[in-house]
Amino acid sequence: MRGRHRRARHRAGHRASGVDGGDTIAVRVVVERGAALRVRSAAATVTLPGRSTAESTARWHLEVSGALDVDPQPTVVADGSRHVTSTRLLVDESGRIRLRERIQIGRSNERQGCWSGSLHADVDGQSLLRHRIELGEESATHDLLGTPLASVSELRYPDIAADALSTVLELADGGSFATWQGDRLAYQLAAFSPSTAAAISSSSSILVRA
Numbered sequence: 001m002r003g004r005h006r007r008a009r010h011r012a013g014h015r016a017s018g019v020d021g022g023d024t025i026a027v028r029v030v031v032e033r034g035a036a037l038r039v040r041s042a043a044a045t046v047t048l049p050g051r052s053t054a055e056s057t058a059r060w061h062l063e064v065s066g067a068l069d070v071d072p073q074p075t076v077v078a079d080g081s082r083h084v085t086s087t088r089l090l091v092d093e094s095g096r097i098r099l100r101e102r103i104q105i106g107r108s109n110e111r112q113g114c115w116s117g118s119l120h121a122d123v124d125g126q127s128l129l130r131h132r133i134e135l136g137e138e139s140a141t142h143d144l145l146g147t148p149l150a151s152v153s154e155l156r157y158p159d160i161a162a163d164a165l166s167t168v169l170e171l172a173d174g175g176s177f178a179t180w181q182g183d184r185l186a187y188q189l190a191a192f193s194p195s196t197a198a199a200i201s202s203s204s205s206i207l208v209r210a
Contacts, residue, residue: 017043021050021081025058033094035066044073047083047113054080060087064095074102074185077113077136089121089155091128097157097175104185105136105149114138121155128157128173135181148181 019025031037047056058075062068077083091097105113114136121129135151154161157175161168166180 017041017045019045019047019056019058019083021048021053021056023050023056025056026061027059028061028063029068029070030063031066031068031095033065033092036068037066038069039072041072045075046107047075047077047081048079049081055082055084058083058085060085062087062089062097062099064089064091064097066094067096069098071098071100072102074104075115076104076107077115078107078110080112080137082114082138083116085115085117087117087119087121089119089128091121091123091157093124095123095157096159097155098159099156100152100154102185103135103151111147111149112137115151117151117153119153119155121157123157123173126173128175129155129171129177131177133179148183150182150185152178152180152185154178 029037029039050056060070062070075083075085085101087099087101089097089099099119101117103115103117105111105115114134116134116139117132119129119131121127131153133151133153135148152166154164154166155175155177157171160170160176161178164176164178166178168176168178170176
């Protein structure tokens with residue numbers, strides 16, 4: 001996906017999409033100088049175990065010289081699946097970025113599953129942020145007495161996320177990183193599309209292959 005025009009918006013998918021164990025999603029976005037691109041998804045992504053493995057992978061590679069706003073609907077790690085996300089972000093001196101990721105372990109009445117996410121962000125070839133987080137079973141945060149099953153993280157550069165409803169860390173070289181963890185993303189359901197809310201609350205499997 002390459003943004004060359006002055007302003008553009010890209011929406012991926014039209015309903016809740018399924019990712020099975022063994023699947024790998026690779027997304028590359030390039031926004032050139034003077035261009036502005038917003039990336040959205042129409043509904044949640046639901047990960048499910050595959051026949052031979054429970055693990056699926058998503059890799060994002062973002063190159064930003066213009067303005068990029070990435071805010072897809074949540075990823076729901078369902079039915080005991082394991083999902084690994086990695087994001088590589090390269091921003092130059094003229095670039096602006098807003099990148100938000102929302103994760104939920106389990107649909108309604110589910111608590112099984114595991115997610116691991118890493119973010120590697122550079123500005124003009126210099127390190128801006130290195131961040132890694134895990135949720136769910138097999139993670140360092142897993143505790144029967146109080147285990148977070150939902151996460152929201154948002155990176156902005158060079159702006160500061162003064163409006164974020166979470167913990168905000170101002171980065172040494174500009175921009176900010178906001179994080180929130182809790183049990184459910186339910187407080188945001190009113191802002192979801194009906195199909196996204198259904199994907200999070202449904203107890204049935206969605207078997208749409210990516």
